[in-house]
Amino acid sequence: MTKTKISRIHLRFAEKLFIALALLFTVAILLLHSYFDNITQAHLYKSLGERAQIQAKELAIIPELVAAVNQHNLRAIRQLINQIDKQTDASYIVIGDKNAHRLFHTQNAPLNSPMVGGDNADVLKGASIIALSEGSLGISLRGKAPIIDDQGNIIGIVSVGYLLDEINEMHKAQSSPLILFSFILFITLFVFSYIFSYLIKKQMFNLEPKEISLLVRMQKAMMESINEGLIAIDLDYQITHINHFAIRFLKIPEHALPIIGQNLFIYLKQCDLLNNTANIAEDIHDSISHFNDEVVIASRIRLMINGSTQGWVITFRKMNEINSLNKKLSQVQLYADNLRALRHEHQNWLATLLGLIYMQRYDEAKEFITQQSNTNQQGIDFITDKIKVPAIAGLLIGKYAKANELGLELQFDPLCQLSQIPNSLTDTELMSIIANLLDNAFTASLEQLNRSALKEKKVITLYISDMTNEYVIEVSDAGTQIDESMKSSIFKLGVTTKKEGDGVGLYLVKTYTEKAHGFIEVSDNAPQGTIFSIFIPK
Amino acid sequence: MNLKINALLVEDEPILAEVNADFIQRNTNINVVGIASCLKEAKIMLEKFNPQLILLDNYLPDGQGIKLFDYIIKHNLNSYIIFITAASDMDTCSHAIRYGAFDYLIKPVSYERMTYSLNKFKLFFSQQSKSKHLSQRQIDELFNLQTKDFIDNQKTSKGIDSLTLERIKALFINNLQALTVEDVVNRAQISKTTARRYLEYCIQTHFLKVEIHYGKIGRPERYYQRIAL
Numbered sequence: 001m002t003k004t005k006i007s008r009i010h011l012r013f014a015e016k017l018f019i020a021l022a023l024l025f026t027v028a029i030l031l032l033h034s035y036f037d038n039i040t041q042a043h044l045y046k047s048l049g050e051r052a053q054i055q056a057k058e059l060a061i062i063p064e065l066v067a068a069v070n071q072h073n074l075r076a077i078r079q080l081i082n083q084i085d086k087q088t089d090a091s092y093i094v095i096g097d098k099n100a101h102r103l104f105h106t107q108n109a110p111l112n113s114p115m116v117g118g119d120n121a122d123v124l125k126g127a128s129i130i131a132l133s134e135g136s137l138g139i140s141l142r143g144k145a146p147i148i149d150d151q152g153n154i155i156g157i158v159s160v161g162y163l164l165d166e167i168n169e170m171h172k173a174q175s176s177p178l179i180l181f182s183f184i185l186f187i188t189l190f191v192f193s194y195i196f197s198y199l200i201k202k203q204m205f206n207l208e209p210k211e212i213s214l215l216v217r218m219q220k221a222m223m224e225s226i227n228e229g230l231i232a233i234d235l236d237y238q239i240t241h242i243n244h245f246a247i248r249f250l251k252i253p254e255h256a257l258p259i260i261g262q263n264l265f266i267y268l269k270q271c272d273l274l275n276n277t278a279n280i281a282e283d284i285h286d287s288i289s290h291f292n293d294e295v296v297i298a299s300r301i302r303l304m305i306n307g308s309t310q311g312w313v314i315t316f317r318k319m320n321e322i323n324s325l326n327k328k329l330s331q332v333q334l335y336a337d338n339l340r341a342l343r344h345e346h347q348n349w350l351a352t353l354l355g356l357i358y359m360q361r362y363d364e365a366k367e368f369i370t371q372q373s374n375t376n377q378q379g380i381d382f383i384t385d386k387i388k389v390p391a392i393a394g395l396l397i398g399k400y401a402k403a404n405e406l407g408l409e410l411q412f413d414p415l416c417q418l419s420q421i422p423n424s425l426t427d428t429e430l431m432s433i434i435a436n437l438l439d440n441a442f443t444a445s446l447e448q449l450n451r452s453a454l455k456e457k458k459v460i461t462l463y464i465s466d467m468t469n470e471y472v473i474e475v476s477d478a479g480t481q482i483d484e485s486m487k488s489s490i491f492k493l494g495v496t497t498k499k500e501g502d503g504v505g506l507y508l509v510k511t512y513t514e515k516a517h518g519f520i521e522v523s524d525n526a527p528q529g530t531i532f533s534i535f536i537p538k
Numbered sequence: 539m540n541l542k543i544n545a546l547l548v549e550d551e552p553i554l555a556e557v558n559a560d561f562i563q564r565n566t567n568i569n570v571v572g573i574a575s576c577l578k579e580a581k582i583m584l585e586k587f588n589p590q591l592i593l594l595d596n597y598l599p600d601g602q603g604i605k606l607f608d609y610i611i612k613h614n615l616n617s618y619i620i621f622i623t624a625a626s627d628m629d630t631c632s633h634a635i636r637y638g639a640f641d642y643l644i645k646p647v648s649y650e651r652m653t654y655s656l657n658k659f660k661l662f663f664s665q666q667s668k669s670k671h672l673s674q675r676q677i678d679e680l681f682n683l684q685t686k687d688f689i690d691n692q693k694t695s696k697g698i699d700s701l702t703l704e705r706i707k708a709l710f711i712n713n714l715q716a717l718t719v720e721d722v723v724n725r726a727q728i729s730k731t732t733a734r735r736y737l738e739y740c741i742q743t744h745f746l747k748v749e750i751h752y753g754k755i756g757r758p759e760r761y762y763q764r765i766a767l
Contacts, residue, residue, distance in 0.1 A: 342626075370648040376625045377644045377651060384635070384642060394632035397642075401628030414697025415735050461731055468741040470748070476731050519758050523720070523730065531730055535760065 013208050014201035021193035025186065033182045037175055044171055045141060049130035052143025052160040055088060057128055059095075059158045060145040069095065069103065069147050069156040074111070077104045091140060091166050095147075096157040098124065103156065107137060115159065120144070123157050139164040227317070229296075232303065234311040237264045237274070249318075250292070273298050273314065281309075286493055288319065288504075288511055295319040295428070297504075326502070338405065376404070382412055387464075388419045391427040392434065396462070399438045403460065408445050410438070413463035413474075422471055422536050424516035433512050436505035437475040437532050438462065443498055444479025444530065451480070471518070471536040478529035487522060509534070541664055544571045545591040546617075548580045548606070550598050558593070561649060566656045576600045581609060589617055591659060595645075596623040596630050604630055607637040618663075620655055622647060698739055702728065706736045707745065716749055716761035737762050 011019070059065060059081075068076035081093050085106050095104040100120040102111045119131040119142075128145040135142070140161040147156035204212060223230050229246035233239055239259055250267040252259055259267075264274075273289045284300040291298070298316035302309045356365040379400045387393040396412070403410035421430050438460065445458035463474040482490060482497065489495050491510040496503035509532075513520055518536030525531045545568050549555040552575065559570040571587045574580035577600050584592075584606075596603040603621070610617055621639040623630050631642050640662070641655045705726050709717060717725075722733045740746040740762070749761045 366648070369646050373625055373644040373646050374648065376628060377648075380628070380631060380642050380644060390636045390638060394635040396632075397635065398629050398632035401625075401632070404625070404628075413731070413735055415739060463731065463735055465738060468738055468748075472734070472738055474731065474734055521760070525731075526729060533734065 012201075013204075014197045017200060018193050018197035021196065022190055025189040025193065029182050029186050029189070033178065036178055040174055040178070041171055044167065044174065045132075048162050048167060048170075049132075049141050049143060052090060052141060052162060053128055053130050053145065054143065055090060055093075055160040056143040056145035056158045059084065059093070059160070060128075060147045065095070065158075066147055066149055066155070069097065070149055072097075072103070074103060081106065088160070090160045091163040092137065092161050094157075094159040094161070096120070096159065098153075098155050098157075100124065100157060105136075115157065120157055124154055126154055135161060137161075137163055141167060229314075229316045231264065231314045232311060233264050233314070235309070238262065239264050240311060246316075249294075249316075268292060273300050274312075288493075288508065289316075291316065326500075334405065376401075379410075379412070382416075386412070386416045386418065389421055389427070389430075391431055392418060392421070392464075395431050395435060399435065403442060406442055406446060407449070407457070408442060409457050409459045411459055411461045413461060413465075415467075416462070416464050418464055418466055418471075420466070422516050422538065424536070425512060429512040429515070433509050433534065434462075434464070434473060434475075436509050437473070437534075440505060440532075441475050441477035441479065441530075443501075445477050446479070448479040448528070466538070469538050471534075471538065473534040473536075474531060476525050476529060476531040478525060478527075481524060481528060482522070482530055490522070491520070541660075541667055543568045543591055543660065543663060544587060544589040545569065545593060546571060546580070546583055546587060546589040547573045547593050548575075548577075548598065548603060549573065549593070549595045549622075550575045558652075561652075562656065565653060566660070568656060568660070577603070577605060580606060584610070584613075584615060584617065588615060590663065591640075592617050592619045594619050594621050594639075596621065596627055596634075602630065604634055604637075607634065607639075611637075618659065620659070698736065702726075702732065703736055703739070706733070707740070710740075710746060710762070710764040714764055714766060716751075716763040718759060718761055722762070 062080070064080055065077065067073075068080065077095055081095060081104055085093055092106045093104075094102055094106070094115060096102050096115045100115045102113060102115055105111065116134070116136045119129065119133050122129055123144045123146050126146050126148070128143070130141070130143050132139065132141050134140075140163045142159050142161035144157055144159045146154045147158060149155050207215070223241070223243040226243075227245060229249050230241070230243045231239060231246050232241035238261055240261075242259060247257070247259070252267055256262070265271075268274075269292055271289070271291050273284060273287065273291075281302075283302055284298075286297055286299055289296060289298050296316040296318055298314060301313045301315075303311045303313060352368060353365060356362075356368060380397055383393050383396050383400070387396060400410045421427060425433075441460040445460055449455070449458050458478055460475065460477045463472065465472050480497075486495075486497060490497070491506045492503070493507040494503040495506075510520060513534055513536065516536045518534055521531075521533040521535075523531050523533070545562065547555050547559055547562075547570060549558065555573045555575070559573055562568055562570050568591065571589055572583040574583050576598050580592075580594075580598075580603075583589075592606070594603045594606055607619065610619075618640040619637075620641045620643060621631065621634045622643045622645055623634075624645045628644070634642065640659060643651060643655060705728075706722060709722060709725055719730060719733050719737065722728075722737060723730050726733065728736075737746060741748060744765060746762045747765050749763055751759045751761055
C-alpha cells in the first residue's frame with residue numbers, strides 16, 4: 001500500500017490569527033443574535049398574548065355584547081364585533097356561547113359548531129386565559145375571557161386570536177434591524193481582525209513566531225561565538241545587550257551580572273567613540289579608538305526603528321590581537337625557512353673554525369667568530385647609547401634583529417638621539433608610528449629584493465632625533481615605489497599596497513601624528529624607494 | 539678605593555662558564571662567587587651570595603634568563619645584570635631593555651667587549667658607592683660612558699662631515715631665501731636622507747631655522763632658512 005501524503009496547508013501565523021479571530025467573532029455574533037432573537041420572540045408572544053387577553057376581557061364586558069349573547073342575537077353580535085374588528089390588529093375574534101359553540105367568527109368559520117382548540121374548559125369556569133393552540137385557522141395565540149351576565153352566570157366566551165403566521169410576520173419586521181445590526185458588527189469585527197493581524201505581521205517583520213525564537217537563539221549563539229566585543233545600548237546609554245567578550249574586556253565583576261539595564265559608562269570610563277556626539281547621526285566603521293586606555297578598532301552602528309534612532313550597537317576588537325596574530329603567522333613561516341639555511345651555514349662555520357684553529361691562525365679564528373656578533377653588538381650599543389627611552393630602544397633592537405632575520409639591514413643614522421617622548425603621545429603610540437613605518441619599509445625592500453636580479457643587501461635607514469625643537473622621524477628604504485595615484489590615499493584605513501596587508505599601519509601613523517599636531521611628508525628616494533618623514537612639535 | 543665586586547655567572551654550557559670565570563678572575567679584580575647552570579640554581583645562589591653583578595645568559599634549560607629580572611625586583615635584591623643573548627635571540631634584548639640591564643652583550647661575546655663592560659661596571663659601582671645620592675643626570679652620565687672609544691668606527695663619531703656641511707651652508711650663506719629639502723638635494727647633489735640630517739644639525743647649531751608654509755592643498759611644507767644675524 002502506498003501512503004498518499006496529504007499536503008497540509010501551512011498557514012502563516014498572521015493568517016491563523018485572522019482566521020481564529022474571525023471564527024471567534026462569527027460564533028459570538030451568532031450566539032448573540034439568536035439570543036436576542038429568542039428574547040424578542042418571547043417578548044412578542046408575551047405581549048400579544050396579554051393584548052389578546054385584555055381585548056377579550058374588554059369585549060366580554062361590553063353591555064351590548066352581553067345583551068346580544070344573552071338574547072342569542074347573532075346579527076347584533078356581528079355588527080358589534082365587525083366594528084371592533086376594524087380597530088384591532090388581531091387575526092380574528094370569536095364569540096361563543098356557554099357550550100363553546102361559535103356564535104360569531106370574523107373569519108366566517110362555520111357557526112354553531114364547537115370552538116376548536118380545546119382550551120375552553122377553564123374559561124367556562126370563569127377564568128380568562130392565554131393559550132397557544134391549533135384552532136380552525138391553524139396555530140394561533142389566543143386570549144379568552146368569559147362573558148358574564150348581570151346575575152354572574154357565564155353565558156359565553158370571547159376569544160381574540162393572533163395567527164402564528166402573522167406573529168412571525170411581525171417578528172420578522174421587528175428582527176430585521178437586529179439582523180442588520182449584527183451584520184454590520186460582523187463586518188466591522190472582520191475588518192478589525194484583518195487589520196489587527198496585518199499589524200501584528202508587520203510588527204514581527206513578516207516572521208513566524210518559530211522563526212523569531214530561532215532568530216533569538218541564533219543571535220545569542222552568534223554574539224557569543226564571535227571573538228569581538230558587542231554591546232547594544234539605548235539612547236540613555238543603558239546596556240540592552242552585551243556578549244561575554246565585552247564583559248571580559250570591560251572587566252565587569254561577577255556580582256554585577258546580569259548587567260542589562262545598567263549604564264555603560266559605569267564600566268567604560270573613557271570612550272571617544274561615544275563621547276564625540278558631534279556626528280551622532282552617523283555610523284562609524286572601524287575607527288581606532290580608546291576604551292579604558294586600550295586601543296581597539298571599533299564600529300558604532302545606529303539601531304533604527306521606524307526611521308528614528310533607538311540606540312546603538314558597538315562592536316570592537318583589540319588592536320594588538322589583530323597585529324600579533326598576523327605577526328605570529330608570518331614568523332612561523334619565516335623560522336621554518338631560516339632553520340634549514342642556518343643549519344647548513346652552521347656546519348660550514350664550524351668547519352672553517354676547525355680549519356683556522358688547526359692551522360694555528362688564532363687571531364683569524366677570533367675575528368671570524370666575533371665578526372657576526374660584532375655588527376649586532378654595535379647595533380645594540382648604539383641604540384642603548386643614543387635612545388634613552390627604554391620602550392623605543394627595545395623596539396628598535398627588535399626591529400634591528402628582525403631586519404637581520406629578513407636578510408635586510410636596518411641602519412641608524414649616526415645623529416640619532418632621543419631623550420624623551422613627545423608629551424602629546426604615549427610610549428605605545430610613538431612605538432606604533434616607528435614600528436609601522438619600519439615594517440612597511442621592510443616589506444617594500446623585500447618585494448624589491450625578490451623582483452630584482454641583483455641580490456645585494458637592501459638597507460633601510462632610520463633617523464630619529466629630538467635635538468631641535470621638533471621630533472623628526474625619517475624612515476627611508478630602497479624598496480618598491482608607491483604609485484603616484486596611491487600617494488593621496490595610503491593613509492586611509494583599509495588602503496594597502498601589500499599583498500596581505502590590512503591597511504591599518506599607515507592609518508595609525510597618521511592618526512597618532514595628527515594627534516600630536518605633527519605632519520607627514522612622503523617623497524621618493526633616489527634611485528628608488530620611499531622616504532617617510534614625520535615632524536612632531538615639542 | 540678598592541671595592542669588592544662579587545659576580546655570579548649564569549650559563550648552561552659548563553666549559554664556556556668555566557672559561558669565562560677564569561677570564562674574569564684573571565683579568566679583572568671582580569670575584570666570581572658562583573656559576574649557575576639554570577634558573578633554579580641562579581635563584582638559590584642569589585639568595586646565598588647576593589652578588590653585586592650577574593652575567594646572565596638568556597638561554598637556559600629551565601626557562602629564559604630574562605625571568606630573573608622579575609625575581610630580583612620582587613625580592614628587592616640590588617644586583618646589576620649584564621644581559622647576554624645570542625644574535626638570533628635579540629628580540630629578548632628588546633624586552634630586557636625595559637628592565638634596564640646594565641649592559642647587553644651579544645653571543646659570541648668578544649673578550650675585549652666583555653672587558654670593556656666589566657670595567658664600565660667597576661667605574662659605575664665605585665662612583666655609586668662614593669655618593670649614595672646621585673642626581674638623575676649623574677646616573678645618565680654614568681650609563682653613558684661613551685662606547686665610541688671601544689667601537690672604532692668613523693661613522694659613529696658625530697656623523698657630520700665638514701665638507702658636506704660646508705657645501706650645504708654655502709647654499710644659505712649668500713642669501714636669506716628659504717629652501718625645501720628638495721632644493722637642497724638638487725643644488726648640493728646629495729641624497730635626501732643626508733640633506734635632512736645636515737639641515738637638522740644646522741638647526742641645532744642655530745645656523746638655520748624652520749618655517750612651515752601651508753600650501754594651497756593644505757599640506758604643510760617645511761622651508762629651511764638662515765637665521766639672520
